[in-house]
Amino acid sequence: MGKISQDFAPPFKLIAPFFILGSIFYLLSSLYLFTFTSDDLSFTNPQVISFTHLFLLGFVMMTIFGAMAQLVPVVLEVGHFGVELFYAIWPLLLIGTLLMVFGFLYSSALLPYGGIVVLISMMIFVGEIFLTIFKVKKLTLVMSSVLISNTFLFFGIIFGLLMALSYAGTISVDISSLLKAHIYSVLGGYISITIMGLSVVLIPMFTLSHSFSMRPLEISISTMTIAVVLAILASLLHLEVLSYIADILALGAMLVYAYLIYIIYKIRPRKENDVYAISLMFSYSSLVASILMLVVYFFMEKETYLLASMWLLFFGFFGFLITGHIYKIIPFLVWFEKFSPLVGKQKIPMLADMVPYKSSQAQFIFCAVGVIIVTIAIISQSNILIGAGASFLVMGAIAFIRSVLYMINFKG
Amino acid sequence: MAMYTKDEIFQAISTVIDPEVGFNLVEMGLIYDASCDKEGNVKVTMTLSTKACPLHQMILQWVKEAVEKLPNVQSVDVEVVWEPEWNITMADNNVKKALGA
Numbered sequence: 167m168g169k170i171s172q173d174f175a176p177p178f179k180l181i182a183p184f185f186i187l188g189s190i191f192y193l194l195s196s197l198y199l200f201t202f203t204s205d206d207l208s209f210t211n212p213q214v215i216s217f218t219h220l221f222l223l224g225f226v227m228m229t230i231f232g233a234m235a236q237l238v239p240v241v242l243e244v245g246h247f248g249v250e251l252f253y254a255i256w257p258l259l260l261i262g263t264l265l266m267v268f269g270f271l272y273s274s275a276l277l278p279y280g281g282i283v284v285l286i287s288m289m290i291f292v293g294e295i296f297l298t299i300f301k302v303k304k305l306t307l308v309m310s311s312v313l314i315s316n317t318f319l320f321f322g323i324i325f326g327l328l329m330a331l332s333y334a335g336t337i338s339v340d341i342s343s344l345l346k347a348h349i350y351s352v353l354g355g356y357i358s359i360t361i362m363g364l365s366v367v368l369i370p371m372f373t374l375s376h377s378f379s380m381r382p383l384e385i386s387i388s389t390m391t392i393a394v395v396l397a398i399l400a401s402l403l404h405l406e407v408l409s410y411i412a413d414i415l416a417l418g419a420m421l422v423y424a425y426l427i428y429i430i431y432k433i434r435p436r437k438e439n440d441v442y443a444i445s446l447m448f449s450y451s452s453l454v455a456s457i458l459m460l461v462v463y464f465f466m467e468k469e470t471y472l473l474a475s476m477w478l479l480f481f482g483f484f485g486f487l488i489t490g491h492i493y494k495i496i497p498f499l500v501w502f503e504k505f506s507p508l509v510g511k512q513k514i515p516m517l518a519d520m521v522p523y524k525s526s527q528a529q530f531i532f533c534a535v536g537v538i539i540v541t542i543a544i545i546s547q548s549n550i551l552i553g554a555g556a557s558f559l560v561m562g563a564i565a566f567i568r569s570v571l572y573m574i575n576f577k578g
Numbered sequence: 579m580a581m582y583t584k585d586e587i588f589q590a591i592s593t594v595i596d597p598e599v600g601f602n603l604v605e606m607g608l609i610y611d612a613s614c615d616k617e618g619n620v621k622v623t624m625t626l627s628t629k630a631c632p633l634h635q636m637i638l639q640w641v642k643e644a645v646e647k648l649p650n651v652q653s654v655d656v657e658v659v660w661e662p663e664w665n666i667t668m669a670d671n672n673v674k675k676a677l678g679a
Binding site: 236239240241243367370371372374376377435436437438498501502505506509510514516517518 | 593594595597598599600627628629630631632633636640643644663664665666674677678679
């Protein structure tokens with residue numbers, strides 16, 4: 167086994183903190199929901215901004231960064247430039263996230279510090295990814311998506327830092343004009359394009375789908391890229407018309423992407439409905455529901471629909487897409503480290519054996535019910551339903567942490 | 579005369595199981611061809627279900643080790659090809675049935 171390269175599976179101790187912290191932040195985000203009342207539900211409310219950063223930085227980014235340590239070599243087909251750099255990323259992201267969350271809530275003086283620590287963490291990540299991409303001889307569409315998304319992340323965090331500095335009074339910039347550039351760069355440019363690129367590698371890998379056209383992916387990535395660039399220009403140049411065009415293009419990009427996933431789902435030979443499959447079904451259903459809610463918002467211009475749309479996008483689409491993939495990524499990494507050297511020598515578990523059935527199903531059911539209840543709570547402005555939804559989500563998040571720890575400590 | 583037939587080599591490789599789907603590589607239809615000369619030099623032509631398979635190198639190693647278990651095999655050359663591209667129709671019926679294809 168000496169000749170086997172470790173390029174495609176970095177040491178698990180390097181990645182484990184990302185997943186453990188990510189799942190803890192998922193629980194903290196769920197607990198945070200108990201503090202909300204219907205009166206707080208506004209995009210300008212510091213509590214909502216604080217919650218958004220807790221979920222996006224603590225759970226979404228933390229888990230994506232950990233997953234990328236393993237997925238980048240798989241997608242780019244080259245080893246990392248310096249995978250050890252990931253040891254520095256999670257502590258910085260952890261500290262930066264906490265400073266930002268508390269900063270928005272209690273003291274804006276903390277925001278510049280939080281912003282800078284997050285910036286350093288993400289610069290290390292982006293730098294490592296870029297240096298790894300430079301090793302690639304010929305870029306495919308999926309590889310290009312990694313390059314595009316990380317370029318947007320770079321700009322997204324710069325906009326974010328400028329806003330944080332201004333929020334704290336250190337510099338003076340128009341926060342409201344930079345807000346759209348920040349949101350679009352991070353959500354549309356980084357998270358969405360990363361998901362688009364990686365999912366067309368990972369989902370067919372696990373469902374064994376073949377022979378589908380990549381044209382919809384090309385269209386969705388190009389359209390989203392144009393949308394993000396236009397949104398940034400609209401923010402900087404105060405051009406309202408560009409902003410509308412960006413919104414329509416981003417919506418179109420996500421619809422084309424959803425269509426591609428539907429095609430991949432439809433032709434899949436592997437039809438078992440394990441926790442991975444049902445998590446993805448819920449995730450993409452949430453994406454469609456989020457888009458529909460956004461369309462309703464465009465016509466009615468009522469903020470609650472925009473909030474509900476974002477809620478479905480965050481906890482429904484991003485949340486379930488990430489948790490679903492965790493049930494594939496952690497077993498693979500643990501199996502690779504603990505059991506692959508034993509292949510041919512003794513009976514070893516399959517990857518599916520390493521996923522705890524009860525807690526993974528409990529996580530799915532509780533979280534799915536929680537997401538639906540909170541969506542209704544936002545639309546109906548019901549305090550009772552917010553608490554009810556949060557209760558389900560907390561139960562689901564506890565089951566998720568239990569699943570993550572079970573898989574990490576799996577002994578066979 | 580060849581030391582081992584294609585079937586005998588396939589039989590040896592059928593001990594290698596894909597840990598993700600739980601089927602062996604032969605019944606998955608991933609092994610395209612195998613031959614052995616009279617000196618015991620084996621050549622295996624195979625594919626993987628995806629180009630992005632993170633176990634790529636490991637699976638090749640397992641195939642090599644499985645064939646090396648045959649007595650008097652001198653060398654094993656495993657070549658990965660991407661044409662024809664693998665699809666589920668290449669798998670055995672029991673695999674298709676179990677997956678629900």
